[in-house]
Amino acid sequence: MRRLLRHRGAVAGGLIVLAFVFVALAAPWLTPYDPRAGDLAEALLPPSPGHPLGTDYAGRDLATRLAYGARLSLEVGILVVGMAVVVGSLWGAVAGYVGGWFDLLSMRAVDVMLAFPSLLLAILMIAILGPSLTNAMLAVGIVAIPNYVRLVRSVVLGVKPKEFVEAARAEGAGFWRILWRHVLPHAFAPLLVQATLGVATAILDTAGLSFLGLGADARTPEWGSMLAHSKEYFRTATWTMTYPGLAIMTVVLGFNLLGDGLRDALDPRLRGRP
């Protein structure tokens, strides 16, 4: 922890992430406006005291939509990465621990998944499930799974032959108990780093899919979808494009800085590696 607090990048990233989480949680109390309903008479107003970041094409307050967008992005980050971490870790742990044909099949499946450019695999899934924000999140989550499978499997393979695992087995501990109490804790540090960086990727990819029209709809205050709908107006109403993009970049930057800092703090040998 002390190493983390001495890392300037990590502190900056941590502050950005804290501010982001605060805005996401406090959105309803920060603004008097409705993020979904607008007044067409107030469409595309430039920033003013009443609307500090201006309004969009439907007359909705942009700052309000950005704040609720933070809420949605936080949800995206937690749900997408949570799903990928849980499924990927379990899969990787079982594959590494059990070995044999299950491991072999799992690794071939992972190889094939990694043979697709990630966003393309997500797009293929959306083609099956149909475009929506939930499906975009599901697709981005599934695509992230192989990274965690590989990571946890390699940790398990390293720990499995160790004496303390054998000792636990000799004491009569069951499969799940060994995995949970003796093996998985070793994967915690690398998982934390990967998950923090994974939140950045999840937010970026989900926003990208929404930008393409394959995620959130126009009413939902989602940053990528807000950018997509600014395309027709941004030449005259630049604020409709500038602020949502700035929001995505800042939050992604925050998680990237924090992730890099965590990696340096948890494993000083990797300091400075990209």
Place this chain on the structure above:
Amino acid sequence: MARYVVRRLLLLVPTLVGIVLVVFVALHLVPGDPATTLLGQHATPEAVAAIRERLGLDEPLPVQFLDYLAAVVRLDLGRSVITQDPITSDLAQRLPVTVTLTLFSMAIAVVVGVALGLAAAVRRSSWIDYLSMTVALLGVSMPVFWLGLLMILYLAVDLGWFEPSGLASVQYLTRVPARTHFFLVDSLLAGDLAAFQNGLWHLVMPGVALATIPLALIARITRSSLLEVLQNDYVRTAYAKGLPGRAVVWRHALKNALLPVLTVVGLQFGSLLSGAVITESVFALPGLGRYIVSAIFNRDYPAVQGAVLVFAGLFVLLNLLVDLLYSAVDPRIRYD
């Protein structure tokens, strides 16, 4: 070397079959009957039965897969549900746009990324170092679609330096005969330098926007890898025998420092191809990415299937090229 290449090509086969399997299974997971999707809700049962037979949908799944695999090997990807055009010829027109964009971006990323990383490592802890690494950090976090819109607004609309969208200006697009469907190549074949220049100029903004993420990663890895190499004994020897710093870096250190860079280049082709889908949409480029997105909206499943297959195949091939390059650069990598 030849044996190594053949071995790598053979190893490609199971991966490619796996990709075809995933795409095949994906299409069969689409809710509803493909025959009904093709003909619409009001088709007669006879028509549905006829098309089921024509498409081989009555066969058991493994047989259907083998048929599909055989068709893919013959480069027959079926017909678009919407236009009835053969998908292979649709893709043949769009693939060159995506390939040109991706390679052009990678070239920008490698040249600028290595230069930034080199400057940062040689002048460690100077303002150049901090500036390069800040640029790299911002690059990794920059959404391609936002950077694209910013460039269109400021560089194209406000300053008028570039065209906001498209492959080239209309007069050139209609004037240059499409032989290879690579616009730049076609314009050179036609001896039309003005068209070539125009096409290249149109490519700059999408190319730079797409290059940011790999550029940033390449700059970071070049810096850290060069810093590591510069600590080696042979570098100290080179300095000790009186070689000027420039010669040490260029002749001794850089070549060894570039190996990890090559690995990143290979890995980043995936993110470039993913980013190409978005970039093509921002800059209205008629490539594979835009084709897939519009096919999804049209529920044109065979077209989605074909385009994803080509995208994945391209990714695998680009990775193979990087691997081969890797073993050519580093003779320590054994060919067996």
